[in-house]
Amino acid sequence: MDVKRGDGNAVRVVGIESKSRGSPNEDHCKEKHAKVLGYQPDLINSLSRREMDSLTAFCDTLLPCIHTPTNTNHSDDVHTFYTTSASMAGLPQHLGGFISERIKHPALVLVRLALWMLSTWIGTFVLCGRLSLSTQFPYFHNFSQVSLEKREKILLSWSLSYFHMLRMLFYSVKSLALFIFFTQVNENNENPSWKAIDYHGPDPDFATLITPKSSSIVPLPGLEGDNFIPQVEEENEMNIGPLYRGLVDPTLPKKVLADTLKRSGFSVSNDRQTSKLIIHCDAVVVGSGSGGGVAAGILAKAGYKVIVLEKGNYFARKRLSLLEGPTMDQMYQGSGFVATKDLGVAILAASTVGGGSTINWSASIKTPQHVMNEWCNRYQLELFQSQLYKEAMGAVCDKMGVQSENNDENLNNAVLRRGCLELGYPVNDIPRNSPPDHYCGWCCLGCKDGKKKGTTETWLVDMVDSGNGLILPGCEVIKILRERKKGTNCSTAIGVAFKFDNGKEEEVYFVQSKVTIVAGGAIGTPTLLKRSGLKNGNIGKNLHLHPVAMSWGYFPNSLSSSGWPEEYKKSYEGGIMTAMSTVVGEFNKSGYGAVIQTPALHPGLFSCVMPWVSGADMKDRMSKFSRTAHIFALARDKGSGEVNSFSSISYRMDDSDEENLKRGLEKTLRILAAAGAEEIGTHYFKGKKLNVKKASSYEFERFVKEESRRGIKGLSMPIFSAHQMGSCRMGVDPKTSVVNPNGETWEVKGLFLADSSVFPTALGVNPMVTIQAIAYCTALSVVEVLKRKKARVQVPA
Numbered sequence: 095m096d097v098k099r100g101d102g103n104a105v106r107v108v109g110i111e112s113k114s115r116g117s118p119n120e121d122h123c124k125e126k127h128a129k130v131l132g133y134q135p136d137l138i139n140s141l142s143r144r145e146m147d148s149l150t151a152f153c154d155t156l157l158p159c160i161h162t163p164t165n166t167n168h169s170d171d172v173h174t175f176y177t178t179s180a181s182m183a184g185l186p187q188h189l190g191g192f193i194s195e196r197i198k199h200p201a202l203v204l205v206r207l208a209l210w211m212l213s214t215w216i217g218t219f220v221l222c223g224r225l226s227l228s229t230q231f232p233y234f235h236n237f238s239q240v241s242l243e244k245r246e247k248i249l250l251s252w253s254l255s256y257f258h259m260l261r262m263l264f265y266s267v268k269s270l271a272l273f274i275f276f277t278q279v280n281e282n283n284e285n286p287s288w289k290a291i292d293y294h295g296p297d298p299d300f301a302t303l304i305t306p307k308s309s310s311i312v313p314l315p316g317l318e319g320d321n322f323i324p325q326v327e328e329e330n331e332m333n334i335g336p337l338y339r340g341l342v343d344p345t346l347p348k349k350v351l352a353d354t355l356k357r358s359g360f361s362v363s364n365d366r367q368t369s370k371l372i373i374h375c376d377a378v379v380v381g382s383g384s385g386g387g388v389a390a391g392i393l394a395k396a397g398y399k400v401i402v403l404e405k406g407n408y409f410a411r412k413r414l415s416l417l418e419g420p421t422m423d424q425m426y427q428g429s430g431f432v433a434t435k436d437l438g439v440a441i442l443a444a445s446t447v448g449g450g451s452t453i454n455w456s457a458s459i460k461t462p463q464h465v466m467n468e469w470c471n472r473y474q475l476e477l478f479q480s481q482l483y484k485e486a487m488g489a490v491c492d493k494m495g496v497q498s499e500n501n502d503e504n505l506n507n508a509v510l511r512r513g514c515l516e517l518g519y520p521v522n523d524i525p526r527n528s529p530p531d532h533y534c535g536w537c538c539l540g541c542k543d544g545k546k547k548g549t550t551e552t553w554l555v556d557m558v559d560s561g562n563g564l565i566l567p568g569c570e571v572i573k574i575l576r577e578r579k580k581g582t583n584c585s586t587a588i589g590v591a592f593k594f595d596n597g598k599e600e601e602v603y604f605v606q607s608k609v610t611i612v613a614g615g616a617i618g619t620p621t622l623l624k625r626s627g628l629k630n631g632n633i634g635k636n637l638h639l640h641p642v643a644m645s646w647g648y649f650p651n652s653l654s655s656s657g658w659p660e661e662y663k664k665s666y667e668g669g670i671m672t673a674m675s676t677v678v679g680e681f682n683k684s685g686y687g688a689v690i691q692t693p694a695l696h697p698g699l700f701s702c703v704m705p706w707v708s709g710a711d712m713k714d715r716m717s718k719f720s721r722t723a724h725i726f727a728l729a730r731d732k733g734s735g736e737v738n739s740f741s742s743i744s745y746r747m748d749d750s751d752e753e754n755l756k757r758g759l760e761k762t763l764r765i766l767a768a769a770g771a772e773e774i775g776t777h778y779f780k781g782k783k784l785n786v787k788k789a790s791s792y793e794f795e796r797f798v799k800e801e802s803r804r805g806i807k808g809l810s811m812p813i814f815s816a817h818q819m820g821s822c823r824m825g826v827d828p829k830t831s832v833v834n835p836n837g838e839t840w841e842v843k844g845l846f847l848a849d850s851s852v853f854p855t856a857l858g859v860n861p862m863v864t865i866q867a868i869a870y871c872t873a874l875s876v877v878e879v880l881k882r883k884k885a886r887v888q889v890p891a
Contacts, residue, residue, distance in 0.1 A: 137191030144213035145206060146190055151238035152209075153180035153189065153271050155245040158709040175290030176713055183286065185275050192274060196429045198741045201262055201437060208263050212237035221260070222248045246708050253706070253779040261809040262437050269440075269812075270431070272701035276716070277419030285697075292720035293666065293697055296416035297534065300542040335410030337447070337550055337565065340558030344566045344594045344603070358564055360399060371603040375399045376880055378590055378607040380571045380622065383449015384865040385849035386613030387549025388490065390563055391556040392873035398880055400563035401605050402554070403592050405570045405618075406446035410550060414540040418696040421539040425453055427617075427740060434735065434745045437809060439639055440702075441743070442816045443615060446540075447567050450615070450862070451548030453538050454816075455670040455694055456526040457860035458496040460487050461867065464685040465857060473854045474826045477835050482871060490866035494527035494547040501530045504668025505659055506692035509647065509723040511673045512658075513765030519677040524691075526669065527862075535667040538694040569594045572602070574610060574626040576842055587845035608883055609876055613849040613869065616818035620737045620851060623822065623832075623839075630841050632832050636823050637735040638856035639745055639815035643755045643806055644693065644703060644726040645762035647771030648718050658770070664720045670694040671860075675765075678727070678757045685858060686750065688727040688758035690765070695724055703812045705781030725765060727758020730858030737821050747813075752806050760802035767794065776801050777811045817861050819850035824868075837872030844879070848872045 141149065157180040162168050168176075180186065193202065211217025215234040218226045225244045227233055237245070252264035279285050279295075288295055342354055348371055352362040361374040376398035379390045386402060394400045409415075409425060422430035425446040432441040444450045466478040477483050500523075503511065514521035526532075527547040537546055544551050557563035569592045576585040587610040593602045612619050620634035651661045671691055680687030695703070697719060704715050715722075735745030759776055766774045767786045774797075775783035784797040804810060825831025828840035831854075837846045848869040850861050857864055 137188075137195045139187065139190040140194040141190040141206070142210070145209040146186060147238050148209040148212035148236075149190060149267075150181050150186040151212075151240075151245065152249075152267055153186050153275075155242060155249055156180060156268060156271050156706065156709060157183075157185070157275055157712065158242055160710050160713055169290075171289040172717065175287050175717070178286065180271065180275060183275060183278070185271060185278070188278055189271055189274050192270065192429075196423070197270075197431060198428060199266075199431070199433060199437075200435060200741060201266055201433075204259060204262060205266055223251075225251070242709075250707060258436070258809065265437055265809055265812075268706055269702045272706075272712075273430075273698040274419070276697035276701050277417070277422070279417060279419065283415070283417060287716070288697070291697060291716050292664065297536045297542060300412075300414075300416060300536075334413065335408075335544065335550060336555045337408065337410065337558055340554070340563060340565050341408055341447075342564050342566050344569055345596045355564070359561070360401070360564070365604065373401055373603070373605045375401045375605060375607050377401075377609045377611060377876065378403065378605040379611045379613060380590065381405075381449060381613035381615065381618070381849065382447050382549060382554060382565060383444065383613060383615065383849070384451045384549060384862050385449075385869040386611065387448065387451065387553040388866045388869040389611050389613060389846075389848045389873040389876065391549075391553030392870065393876060393880075394557035394560040394563040396877050396880075397560075398562060398877075400557060401607070402557070402563065402565045403569045403571055403590065403605070404447050404449075404565060404567045405614075406444070406449075406567065408447040408550075408565070408567045409540055410447075411542060411544060414542055416536045416539050416542060418539065418698045421453075422698070425540065432617075432740055432743075434743045436744075438747070438807065439641060439745055439813045439815050441617070441639070441818065442814065443617060443818060447565060448548045448550035448554070449613075452540055452550060454548070454860075454862060456528050456532075456537055456546055457671045457691075458491060458494060458525045458527045458863050459859045460491070460525075461857070461864045462681065462685065462859060464681060465855075468685065469854050473824075475824060475835055475854065477871060482874075483867060486867040486870040487863060490863060490870055491525070493552050494866075495529070496525045496527050496863075497530070498523040498525045499530040500526075500533075500669055500672045502533055502668065503672050504533070504535060504670070504692075505649070505663040505665050505721070506723045506725065507669065507671070507673040508659055508663065509649070509769040509771070510675065510690065510692055510725050510765060513767075513769035514673075514675050514677070516768035517764060519675050519761065519765070521673055521675045524671050524674050524860075526671070528669070533668045535664075535670060535694060537670055538696075566592075566594075571612075571614075571622060572625065574612070574622065574628075574842070574845060575604070575606075576626075576845075584841070584843055586843045609844045609846065609879055611846045611848050611872075611876065613847070615849055616821045616851040616853075617737050617740055617743065619847055619849055620821045621739045624738065628839070628841050630828065630832050630839070632823065632830065634737040634821050635734070636820045637737050637743070637745065637818065638731050638733075638820040638853070639735065640728050640817040640819075640856060640858075641731055641733075641747060641751060641755065642693075642726045642728050642814045642816070643759055643777070643811065644724050644814075645759055645766060645774065645776045646704070647723050647725075647766030647769065648773040649721050649723060649770065650772055651721060665700075665722055665724070666694070666696050666720070675761070677761055678754065679858070686730050686732060686754070687858075688729045688754040689859060690725060690727055690758060690762060693724050693726055703777050703814070705775075705777055705779055705811075707781040711781065723766065723769075723771070725762040727755050727762060728858075729754045729758070730856045732856075734820070747807050755806050756802050756804075760798055763798045763801060776804075778804055779810060817850070817857070819853040819856060819861060822847055822851040823854050824852040825854065836875040837868070838875070846872055846876055 159179040160176040162176045218237045252260040363372045379386045379402045382404040427443040427445040469475045470479040532545045571590045571592045573591045575589045578585040589606040593600050675690040678687045679689050729751045731751045733748035733751050822832035839845045
């Protein structure tokens with residue numbers, strides 16, 4: 095694999111070996127497993143040799159060669175897992191490429207500076223202190239020359255350091271390295287560690303080869319002419335999905351693209367100055383998720399010509415790989431590694447056709463009554479107490495087939511439900527947009543059979559079936575186009591400029607529209623508005639993240655003679671969310687508490703969130719992966735942040751939010767123990783755990799209280815966000831909001847926002863239904879605007 099050195103010259107890194115000093119038997123391990131290499135994506139590594147030397151030592155400290163006792167009955171797979179170090183699996187080279195090409199976070203400068211410093215003896219002494227010293231000449235060493243035992247102590251000290259920069263360094267490299275180690279695959283979609291941790295990889299009922307990014311946009315047989323061949327159409331829908339007739343590849347030659355658009359009823363022209371293509375339509379929708387998909391479907395069914403521009407690509411049904419690493423890289427913003435500037439919150443956000451509705455966990459909860467009351471009474475938004483909004487919630491739930499039954503619960507949800515029932519805590523069924531028999535744990539990687547009714551299976555299908563709309567994937571909108579008429583103080587949106595990669599370079603085209611709807615999510619939408627020159631001071635502010643903190647419990651297969659939890663249940667299989675507790679939700683009071691739910695954790699994310707205290711301990715934790723249940727507390731946060739771009743997000747957790755998460759963690763630990771866990775713990779970096787079966791009641795209470803009283807802020811444990819909202823909030827006053835109750839911006843006429851960015855506050859529950867209901871109402875307002883525009887241009891007979 096050719097890579098670039100720091101000086102720009104190309105070098106080869108496949109043959110690089112760690113210079114780090116490991117355990118006495120590590121050389122034997124390397125000789126035995128020298129050919130254990132994971133499949134490497136084509137990423138150019140720009141790290142220098144010095145940086146790679148430090149990175150290799152760092153990785154081999156996180157995942158060293160561990161010799162398992164010879165007198166145990168470990169399988170060959172487990173033995174291989176323990177005796178394979180990071181460098182034997184090709185991790186440093188893969189990670190170097192990933193850091194070089196995928197990571198855009200400002201902390202990257204810190205990481206690379208630290209890696210360079212660790213390649214020198216003085217930099218190692220500054221960052222590592224006395225642990226880097228030796229009693230023998232030359233006394234001072236660079237990081238790779240320090241013994242494995244001392245390197246482990248150094249990393250552990252960084253994870254708990256008083257200096258935030260050292261905690262950032264540890265957390266960032268630890269998360270990236272472990273994620274890549276457990277997700278990288280070879281040409282057969284296999285990872286050498288998976289059998290040892292009892293992981294199937296892709297859903298065994300739906301295993302396919304990786305779909306390259308370049309082939310994610312498929313040809314459009316449906317646009318070749320008006321005469322469809324039923325057999326071909328049925329085959330395309332089965333293999334590709336119901337949107338195949340509405341997808342247009344923007345990289346087609348300009349004339350071919352123009353002809354394709356014209357056959358679908360869109361007029362096309364060329365810009366006089368630049369000869370760039372201009373697509374004319376009634377409405378352009380930026381984003382295809384729960385907001386944009388709903389708006390596009392409603393407008394197209396109302397008879398208006400709609401163009402949907404989606405930054406991500408289209409991966410549907412049988413074209414899904416269901417591999418965690420490739421899917422995160424292809425269908426998540428920032429390859430799944432977006433975070434606040436201080437790394438205090440890791441953010442998961444979609445970047446694919448269908449947006450969050452394609453990779454979310456199916457939860458379809460209506461806007462809680464206490465939230466609607468607050469938004470109406472405190473923020474004077476009468477919409478949320480109106481009959482229209484109730485009808486909107488009903489309409490979107492009907493469209494998605496929302497129901498609350500399930501034929502079987504997965505390990506995590508069965509544990510949550512049983513623990514709550516044992517303790518007398520309230521536990522409720524979670525409504526889902528999938529049928530009762532949808533026992534799938536891979537929905538976070540896309541829906542393999544279309545049973546999960548995201549926008550790619552519902553609203554966007556309506557748009558395509560109407561014949562009035564098309565989707566252009568792989569297109570990033572770079573600017574909202576505006577014009578200001580003489581004598582007016584307000585500008586009007588007239589379309590957008592968007593860019594795409596044509597295989598040789600980035601090209602820019604335009605869409606000219608009567609109305610513009612932006613639904614890029616609570617991070618993407620304010621970023622675009624700011625980039626387009628809007629000046630409203632509220633844009634990007636009031637960002638809420640629904641911070642999440644987790645606890646875990648280990649349930650061995652042979653836990654009890656009762657046969658519960660059933661041996662066939664794995665932590666990563668089955669419906670991701672079917673049960674929820676509001677025991678600390680405060681739904682009957684302020685509404686600002688925490689709900690308790692369950693996550694989807696495949697090996698990559700599992701390894702990111704689990705504490706690291708040593709290489710051996712990490713491998714022990716991973717060996718229990720398939721029977722380790724997770725439960726989390728999700729806070730309805732009062733704290734807020736600000737968005738400038740995906741690489742510039744700030745957030746400050748309120749003290750009350752931290753207290754609610756602590757209360758939630760206490761309940762989750764008790765739930766896990768009551769359900770019968772053998773071991774329990776949280777994700778605090780100290781990595782403490784308790785054997786519940788051997789602990790006295792006093793020891794149990796002390797552990798629960800100590801773990802739930804620790805501080806959460808300041809990188810003391812991983813905090814995640816899967817819901818972002820509020821960064822362009824709705825209101826009745828332009829001084830405190832970005833859009834009016836109809837979803838139209840105060841600053842630009844004809845510019846509407848239809849996503850979670852318009853939430854006045856944090857919601858407190860999964861937001862999909864609320865996003866769709868608001869987008870439904872906004873789309874109806876847009877229909878009225880278009881009707882008025884049409885009426886003004888009609889010439890009297």
